[in-house]
Amino acid sequence: MLPSIGVGTYKLKGQEVIDSVTSALDLGYRHIDTAQVYDNEREVGQAIAASGVPRDDIFLTTKVWTDRFRHDDLIASLRESLERLGTEYVDLVLLHWPSPGGRGAGGGVHRRAGGSQAAGADAAYRRLQLHQRPAR
Numbered sequence: 001m002l003p004s005i006g007v008g009t010y011k012l013k014g015q016e017v018i019d020s021v022t023s024a025l026d027l028g029y030r031h032i033d034t035a036q037v038y039d040n041e042r043e044v045g046q047a048i049a050a051s052g053v054p055r056d057d058i059f060l061t062t063k064v065w066t067d068r069f070r071h072d073d074l075i076a077s078l079r080e081s082l083e084r085l086g087t088e089y090v091d092l093v094l095l096h097w098p099s100p101g102g103r104g105a106g107g108g109v110h111r112r113a114g115g116s117q118a119a120g121a122d123a124a125y126r127r128l129q130l131h132q133r134p135a136r
Helices: 014-026 041-050 071-085 119-128
Strands: 032-033 058-065 091-095
Touching: 014 032, 014 041, 041 071, 058 071
Parallel strands: 032 058, 058 091
Antiparallel strands: none
16 A cells, blocks of 8 residues: 655665665655666665565655666666665556656657557566565
């Protein structure tokens, strides 16, 4: 279940993000939000692993950046995120700044994903089985 409040890690780097995530988990936050483009997934994962909070108690979100929206790039980027985060799964994957219609930096998720962004993202998601938590 998605916690009603969480902590974001935008613009936090190195020890600052580790301390922020550690403090948030100590205070009872259970939703941690990061993104590939934040370049801090590794530190977020380190803080989660060192926290003593069971992974199943944490709702972890990451986001795929616009240059990785194509099906094969999406799958590879999700695998890379899992490795950096040091976890077998994330609870929510978002397309970061999808920019419908091609406006903005994303260039349009439909165009970037080869015309089938929903099918491509869904297939990648199922293929990696990110939606299934490991058995408790």
